[in-house]
Amino acid sequence: MSALHIKKGTSKHSAYNLRPTFSDVSERHTLAVLVENEPGVLARVIGLFAGRGYNIESLTVAEVDHTGHLSRITIVTKGTPQVIEQIKAQLGRIVVVHEVHDLTVEGPSVERELAIMKIVGQGDKRVEALRLADIFRANVVDSTLNSFVFEITGAPEKIDAFADLMRPLGLAEIARTGVAALLRGD
Amino acid sequence: MTREMTGAKMVVQALKDQGVDTVFGYPGGAVLPIYDEIFLQNDIRHILVRHEQGAVHAAEGYARSTGKPGVCLVTSGPGATNAVTGLTDALMDSIPIVVLTGQVPTFMIGSDAFQEADTVGITRPCTKHNWLVKETDALADTIHEAFHVATAGRPGPVLVDIPKDVQFANGTYTPPKPSTSHYQPMVKGDMEEITELVAAIENAKKPVFYTGGGVINSGPAASQLLRELVEATGFPITSTLMGLGAYPASGKHWLGMLGMHGLYEANLAMHDCDLMICIGARFDDRITGRIDAFSPNSIKAHIDIDPSSINKVIKADIPIVGDVGHVLEDILKVWKSRGRKTETEAVASWRRQVDDWRKVNCLAYANSETTIKPQYALQRLEELTKKHDRYICTEVGQHQMWAAQFLNFEDPNRWMTSGGLGTMGYGFPASIGVQLAHPDSLVINVAGEASWLMNMQELGTAVQFRLPVKQFILNNERLGMVRQWQELLHGERYSQSWSEALPDFVKLAEAFGAKGIYCDNPADLDDAIMEMINYDGPVLFDCLVEKHENCFPMIPSGKAHNEMLLGEADTQGVIDSKGSVLV
Numbered sequence: 001m002s003a004l005h006i007k008k009g010t011s012k013h014s015a016y017n018l019r020p021t022f023s024d025v026s027e028r029h030t031l032a033v034l035v036e037n038e039p040g041v042l043a044r045v046i047g048l049f050a051g052r053g054y055n056i057e058s059l060t061v062a063e064v065d066h067t068g069h070l071s072r073i074t075i076v077t078k079g080t081p082q083v084i085e086q087i088k089a090q091l092g093r094i095v096v097v098h099e100v101h102d103l104t105v106e107g108p109s110v111e112r113e114l115a116i117m118k119i120v121g122q123g124d125k126r127v128e129a130l131r132l133a134d135i136f137r138a139n140v141v142d143s144t145l146n147s148f149v150f151e152i153t154g155a156p157e158k159i160d161a162f163a164d165l166m167r168p169l170g171l172a173e174i175a176r177t178g179v180a181a182l183l184r185g186d
Numbered sequence: 187m188t189r190e191m192t193g194a195k196m197v198v199q200a201l202k203d204q205g206v207d208t209v210f211g212y213p214g215g216a217v218l219p220i221y222d223e224i225f226l227q228n229d230i231r232h233i234l235v236r237h238e239q240g241a242v243h244a245a246e247g248y249a250r251s252t253g254k255p256g257v258c259l260v261t262s263g264p265g266a267t268n269a270v271t272g273l274t275d276a277l278m279d280s281i282p283i284v285v286l287t288g289q290v291p292t293f294m295i296g297s298d299a300f301q302e303a304d305t306v307g308i309t310r311p312c313t314k315h316n317w318l319v320k321e322t323d324a325l326a327d328t329i330h331e332a333f334h335v336a337t338a339g340r341p342g343p344v345l346v347d348i349p350k351d352v353q354f355a356n357g358t359y360t361p362p363k364p365s366t367s368h369y370q371p372m373v374k375g376d377m378e379e380i381t382e383l384v385a386a387i388e389n390a391k392k393p394v395f396y397t398g399g400g401v402i403n404s405g406p407a408a409s410q411l412l413r414e415l416v417e418a419t420g421f422p423i424t425s426t427l428m429g430l431g432a433y434p435a436s437g438k439h440w441l442g443m444l445g446m447h448g449l450y451e452a453n454l455a456m457h458d459c460d461l462m463i464c465i466g467a468r469f470d471d472r473i474t475g476r477i478d479a480f481s482p483n484s485i486k487a488h489i490d491i492d493p494s495s496i497n498k499v500i501k502a503d504i505p506i507v508g509d510v511g512h513v514l515e516d517i518l519k520v521w522k523s524r525g526r527k528t529e530t531e532a533v534a535s536w537r538r539q540v541d542d543w544r545k546v547n548c549l550a551y552a553n554s555e556t557t558i559k560p561q562y563a564l565q566r567l568e569e570l571t572k573k574h575d576r577y578i579c580t581e582v583g584q585h586q587m588w589a590a591q592f593l594n595f596e597d598p599n600r601w602m603t604s605g606g607l608g609t610m611g612y613g614f615p616a617s618i619g620v621q622l623a624h625p626d627s628l629v630i631n632v633a634g635e636a637s638w639l640m641n642m643q644e645l646g647t648a649v650q651f652r653l654p655v656k657q658f659i660l661n662n663e664r665l666g667m668v669r670q671w672q673e674l675l676h677g678e679r680y681s682q683s684w685s686e687a688l689p690d691f692v693k694l695a696e697a698f699g700a701k702g703i704y705c706d707n708p709a710d711l712d713d714a715i716m717e718m719i720n721y722d723g724p725v726l727f728d729c730l731v732e733k734h735e736n737c738f739p740m741i742p743s744g745k746a747h748n749e750m751l752l753g754e755a756d757t758q759g760v761i762d763s764k765g766s767v768l769v
């Protein structure tokens with residue numbers, strides 16, 4: 001407390017009251033950004049991250065409101081609390097951005113990602129891949145005598161874990177959508 | 187009232203309906219239909235610049251000196267790319283301008299057509315927002331929205347890219363109406379935070395106001411309210427380069443400019459204060475110096491219309507998002523209703539401390555009877571012009587800092603300088619824009635010879651439109667600011683910082699049909715300045731000054747406010763290796 005009876009480092013507008021904003025511990029945040037679906041809007045968002053040196057771990061985008069022409073961009077990013085605050089403020093400044101939500105702070109939220117993986121192999125490895133896919137609730141969406149294509153949804157960590165298991169079993173290709181996320185509850 | 191018309195006609199109609207009286211531009215293939223419409227009317231004056239960069243800086247000068255948005259019209263491809271520096275400059279300094287660019291016809295976009303450039307792509311990071319208009323029916327609304335975005339919230343440059351077929355085609359014109367777009371920045375500050383700031387004002391023992399360009403952008407009422415608050419509280423006030431004039435230099439509580447070349451008393455007050463009230467400024471690195479040593483013991487209140495400015499560099503203890511004018515009004519209201527309290531005695535002793543710092547006389551310099559010192563030239567310019575209805579522009583370099591130190595600004599909108607981007611070549615075209623907006627005022631551009639040459643072609647514009655702009659060149663035959671850094675930082679190795687092969691500025695002026703004045707003798711200076719003032723037309727004043735003068739005070743990069751250099755004696759080995767990587 002200073003002589004002015006104000007606790008230094010407090011800010012009512014910040015969700016980070018309880019720890020120093022200028023801490024250098026990096027955190028992972030999932031942001032949901034509602035934007036006008038006009039040409040160039042994704043370039044504005046990506047350009048902001050590139051130009052200011054922010055991280056993008058994953059990014060998904062699609063129109064979610066066809067009459068209002070609104071798209072929802074889900075961005076997973078990493079940074080110190082100060083950087084995360086800046087990212088949100090900078091996103092909020094883009095004229096065609098309507099809303100910025102930090103699901104990590106506003107949470108709890110559900111995060112889901114979809115991946116499809118091609119596993120090439122025969123014999124025991126093929127059987128083992130199928131067995132593990134069953135455990136992970138991955139679906140077979142294509143198969144030949146030498147290969148499977150699995151489809152799996154889940155939190156990114158689950159997909160990472162599945163991919164790690166598939167690697168020695170013949171993982172040949174993988175495509176991931178990046179995270180889509182929503183707040184839980186109503 | 188909607189009407190059918192061509193896109194080109196719509197452009198002109200929309201500008202008229204937005205109250206535009208002046209457009210700075212340069213024609214080319216992709217904007218010919220619009221130029222045709224300009225030819226056919228007399229309400230909007232078109233100023234033909236000599237380079238599109240000049241058009242944008244002129245529009246900035248116009249905007250900054252009037253508070254109204256400046257407007258430019260340029261062609262596709264090279265016309266648009268030439269505008270990029272001006273757009274970036276306006277973005278950094280929050281200047282509202284609307285740039286209209288021609289584009290190749292929609293059906294040729296993407297084909298590498300003649301003079302095609304991805305203008306919205308190139309200018310996306312250097313505009314507040316931009317649009318490519320693909321249908322004539324959307325054109326009028328887009329232009330109206332462009333004016334709204336340029337001026338609402340934190341002002342900035344916008345660009346509307348208009349393909350040639352959209353200009354030729356017919357569509358429905360819609361007049362401006364109150365913006366219905368979702369972009370409506372918040373102007374009222376949070377009352378709880380404002381009350382907290384008022385409490386801090388009541389309890390502060392060593393307070394300081396730190397103000398910036400945001401006060402000026404907020405409009406004349408904000409400057410008025412600021413003056414009222416400063417007079418009523420008796421708190422000392424300093425300002426950034428961009429904010430000069432919001433509080434008068436003759437005011438009792440004025441500390442002078444702060445920052446890298448700011449005044450000793452201003453920087454020490456910032457360093458030692460217990461309450462810093464930042465109003466419309468953004469803790470730029472030229473202001474803060476070393477962040478971890480920046481004003482270590484103060485509570486920091488930060489008023490800004492742009493939430494991203496708050497906590498970007500310095501943690502705000504009392505953050506207030508809102509328009510400066512609105513917030514100041516509320517602060518005054520709350521503070522008065524609570525009985526106008528301050529810690530009178532403590533503040534008086536703080537002011538005595540500030541007066542002691544003032545006695546250091548940090549702007550002192552060794553004058554000369556044989557050579558014109560740049561500081562002396564500016565002191566004489568101040569003395570001989572201060573009673574005039576005067577506007578000052580600058581280029582970028584030492585002369586700019588000396589102008590900020592030695593010229594006094596009594597009102598907002600009177601000082602046009604490139605702060606954030608530091609664009610050499612800004613001042614001359616800016617002075618043209620200012621003179622057009624204020625035809626009867628004395629408009630002076632304080633220039634360095636090197637900066638001035640960067641947009642010297644605009645002398646043609648000044649002569650053509652009979653603009654009596656005064657180009658006051660402090661000619662040190664050096665890239666003076668670069669030379670100063672090389673002296674202090676790079677072992678006096680003056681790599682490429684000589685202005686070689688300079689023109690004879692008097693002859694140059696005469697070649698364009700302007701007046702040239704040369705002066706290299708302190709004894710002749712007053713007469714020469716008077717001759718410049720009294721000449722009714724553009725003047726190029728070549729003022730030969732001391733070549734190796736350094737600009738002090740100076741806070742070297744990577745140093746704190748209280749590690750300021752006051753003069754040559756302080757400069758030995760000042761910037762350590764860590765500081766020398768900073769700019």
Ligand SMILES: Cc1ncc(C[n+]2csc(CCOP(=O)(O)OP(=O)(O)O)c2C)c(N)n1
Binds near residue numbers: 585586637638664666
């Ligand atoms: C377009 C541009 N290029 C380079 C610089 C870097 N720079 C800053 S000041 C300066 C020297 C300016 O020389 P002059 O205009 O003669 O002014 P002086 O410092 O001598 O007063 C330079 C090259 C800049 N600010 N802008």
Ligand SMILES: [Mg+2]
Binds near residue numbers: 636
């Ligand atoms: Mg020079």
